Amino acid sequence: MVRKRPVSTFTETTKPIALIIGGGTVSSYLIHTLEDRSCKVVIQDSYKPMIGKFDYIFQFGNFHLAKDILFKHLRENGKYLFIEFEEEEKIGSTDDNKIRIIRVGEINFWSIPVLVDHILRAMFSLDGPNIMDIRKKAQVKRKVLPKKKETVKEELYGITDKKNQKIPTFPTEKSDNHNADHSPLSIKKATSMKVIATKRIALFFLLVVLVISLVGGSLYFYINSLKKIYTDFKSDLASSNWAAVSLDITQAEKHLQIARKIYDYSYKILIPFRNTSYLKDFDTILTVNEDLLKTGKETLVFFQKFKPLSYSAFSDDNKITKADFDRSISLAENLTQVLTDARKKMDATAIPYFPKDTYALLLSSYLDKLSVVHQVLPFFEQVLITDGEKTYLLLFQNNMEIRATGGFIGSIGLLMVKDGSINKLNIMDVYTVDGQLKGHVDPPLPIKKYLSQPHWFLRDSNFDPDFAASAVKAYWFLEKELGQKVDGVIGINLFLAEDLLRIMGPVNLPDFNNETINANNFFFKSQYYVEKDFFAGSTSKKDYLTAVSNALQLKLAEGQNLPWLDLLTVLRNSLEEKKITFFSKDDVLQKDIEKAGWAGRMVNVSCVDNKDQNTDAVKPREVSLCLPDYLSVIESNFGVNKANYFVNKSVAIEKKINDSGLVVTILTLSYENSNIPELFKGGDYHNYLRIFVPKDSKLLNATLNNMPISPSEIEVSPYENDKTVFAMMVKIASGNKGAVKISYTLPSLFTKDSTSYQFFYQKQMGDKNSPLVLSVSYPERYSLTPVNFNSTSGNKQEIFYSTDTSVDRIFALENKIR
Incomplete structure (x- = not known):
């Protein structure tokens, strides 16, 4: 059953269009303000590539993306504003007149309407500097409370009657007490006692306020410091810098332990305040972070050893077990549940100046990364964990010469896997393979008519747009030409190779003049080395693709600071966007591939249930x-x-x-x-x-x-x-x-x-x-x-x-x- 896809785009309109990237609660207020001024608004929590250009772009954070976003999405006469908040970024000086920057610092120090007003002034003012710095520092505001605020004292101690009328704190003299001493000395003494009592009460409340301020300030400092650690943790985790990740966790544990000790001590002495939302919210935040660290530490210790994409013929320890896959999936699911609970609990807290929105964005980014693990790993477990050796036919489809299932099959590969490891990858030029076909196979009429090709070969076998049908034809040709049987077929196009190079970084090819290959030059370099000195039977194409494949596998096997979760995300997106497609002779595995939508099948013309498009149940x-x-x-x-x-x-x-x-x-x-x-x-x-x-x-x-x-x-x-x-x-x-x-x-x-x-x-x-x-x-x-x-x-x-x-x-x- 085909799944409903979310749509992320903008639409053409006569109104000016604004793009807001990030910003949390500030962006929500900014949206309403812009819409009130007849502006169409598109919002993204974080930048994702899209089609189209905008009149105004407001970008919160991630300055390293600024020029790319401005170049791709800002109209010729548009306006762009970068808002630096929370953490200071490396901006330096900018000579691009189109880039305006406003530094606002800690958002919690601002009134949102006032901050939005500054942002709009910075965007639409006709003059002024390119970089504006309006950051605030934390201030403790002293307020003189009116007399009526003494009800706060009464509420804290609960000394109100059922009718919400104030009960006198001190005993009063009865008007009918004839024995009362009204002498000047007695009056003076009573007045003196009242003054002393008032001073003691004031001193007590001053002490309480001081304790609360010290405790609250200390707790806020240590909990807020976790935000910086978690931000570093996110960056280190993305690059798989495990030493730095371990250091981040150690620092977070120390800060959290100190914060917990301060809270436990304050809980003992601040007896009247135990049931206040202030202390309860702090306890919630501490507990949430403790759960996150406990589960996250256990998960990361395992993933540090388990690198599912590095198990190749180039790895000394190149075997992965079913238990490894199952353990990784289970840990990812547990951590996902903890993160989901943490986000819900943290949303319910209301501590002044606490950067709740920043934490929510961090938690959401972690959840998005983890979702890839239990989407992709179960599938690769089925492919890699095999009973005996399995052989897959790889079709390298050059989609710069588009064909029905992705592109012209210029090369093929035979991938051998066994017991959780890649044993061998043999890449061959398709013309060499087709040259071994004995006999004649009649091609589809369009191939004969428009390609002037009287024979049918493996290179043109992907004529049917249904990948399963074309895969069956491809391995049929392979058996006829090489006598090789396979267990499945995998189609790969050029975009996947470019995405891998973009994430992993460039590779060097010693056998090709020590050429550096990256995502931007991969296509042109491929064409150059394939067509250079080309002749029938030439191995240049095979040699070049083998060199690139070996370089990528070697980089995976070394695994130095590679962004493993980003690599899994690339694979997931490539499956969704049909940059890679699978066919298996195993009926059970093929059914799972089709259910996931990764089989490249032509879907049936039918309606599906709008309420549940992820199941086979249709009303x-x-x-x-x-x-x-x-x-x-x-x-x-x-x-x-x-x-x-x-x-x-x-x-x-x-x-x-x-x-x-x-x-x-x-x-x-x-x-x-x-x-x-x-x-x-x-x-x-x-x-x-x-x-x-x-x-x-x-x-x-x-x-x-x-x-x-x-x-x-x-x-x-x-x-x-x-x-x-x-x-x-x-x-x-x-x-x-x-x-x-x-x-x-x-x-x-x-x-x-x-x-x-x-x-x-x-x-x-x-x-x-x-x-x-x-x-x-x-x-x-x-x-x-x-x-x-x-x-x-x-x-x-x-x-x-x-x-x-x-x-x-x-x-x-x-x-x-x-």
Whole structure:
């Protein structure tokens, strides 16, 4: 069952658009202020790459990201403001006039409205310095309490009557006591005693206030100091600097032990205040931190030894057991539960000036990192922990020459794993392997027609966009060509290699002029060494990819300060975004892969239950009254070049429902081929374009740059049992643009009894991330409401939404029957 994907994007609007990154409670107030001034606001807790540019950008913290964010997301005449808060960052001087900086220091020292006013002045003032420093220092404000505040004393001691009337603290003389001594001496003596008593009471309260201030100040100091330690801990953990992590934990334990001793001592002497929320909240914070350190220390001791990605043929201790996997998953789940409880308990506290929001952000970041562990490790446990040796066929798919399942298969690899270790990885040039095929295999007609290829080989085996179907064909060719049997197939595209290099850092290739390879130059260096002195039977491509693979494995095996959790996150995201796909001959493992959405299967055209899209449970009534819709755009570069490096596209989908319930779809694919032939042999983009839609959908018309495409040039055929395919060849020359527009109708009507409509957009493996715009218009007889996204259209009978094609997406609409 396909899972619903969260959408993170912004939409086009005539109003100015502001982006706020971070800020906690300050950002919440800032949002309302900007919206009151007719500004559209997009908020991110932490920076995540997105599509689009903004008029105003407010960035809280992480100055090292400033220039990247400004370059990618600030419009030409936009304004950018960096807000330094909590911890001082290394900013230095900036010569970029577009970067304005305001240093506000500890947020808890500010009134939020006043701080937001300063931030807005810094952003929108026409003059003034580029760097403004308005940091405050903690001050103890002395207040003279009015007489009525003596009720505080009464509340502390509980000396009020049931009617909430003050009961006199001292006995008073009765007016009818005739024996009272009213002599001047007696009056003077009584007055003196009252003065002494008042002084003693004042002294007592002064002592109490002093004790509370000392205790509270000490507790605050030690607990607040943990924030700095936890921030360092987060950085050290990300880089797997275990020595620094151990030091961070030791420091945190010392600070926490001192804070606990101060609290326990104060609890004994401040008897009247034991039930106050002030002391209770301090106890909660101390307990939360004690639980975190206890569970976190146990977890980190294990993970320091257990490095699941470093178990390769280059490691001396290269065996990993099922118990290691199970223990790591269990510890991660326990720590996740402790972090979740800690966040809830800390949210309930209310200690003045305590940086609760900062702690909440730290806890949330830890939870996000840990979620990857129990998402990814169970899967790798199934792949690596085997009964006997398992062999997997690796398909290295170059998605700069896009093909149906990711890219042209230029090289393959045979990966052998046994008992939790990678025993061998053998990389081969696909042309060498294909050269050993005996006999003739008839290719699919488009390969024969557009590639002028009369034979079918392993390199073109991924013609079917369903990865499982293409994987079966690939290992069939492998058996025929090499006589090699495999247990599964793994598809990998260029983006995964770039992501790994981006996280792990550059690698050096001694056999290639000691070349330094990084995420930015990987593609160009690959092309250079592959095409240099190339001839039939050349091993240059195999040698280069083997050198890169060995360098990465060696870096993993050494494991020096590598960000292991970030690496797991890259793998998780690559699985979600189809940069890596799996097929297994083991039916149980294959079912788990498909359930996780990592198998690259073409999904069925059907509705799923909006309330629970992570299970197979679907309510029959909801499905029967739901109209399913589907679209997948599959491209294959048949130009024998790497044009896709230079090709960008955008996707616009219009859904128009008329009075009779007929749904008309207008799909517009806008391409731009920015290649300059004199600089790079990218060439023209020969795109064998296939549009997969619900079965029996009717094609109305198709155009290229507003010129009709002849029906004879469009192939219409069935696919599986629930889809129809519109296929055509589209050419976009170097340095040119092109727009393909296709109109078609769905086979089923959206009737007045239909309760919902679900449109599934399926991403092609290996395709670049492209902007995606969806609009739905409908007559007044319907009342459609988005279920899992927010429309930005101002029109009553229209839904408009802007996102991207990074992952598969479900757009669910509910119809309120009129």
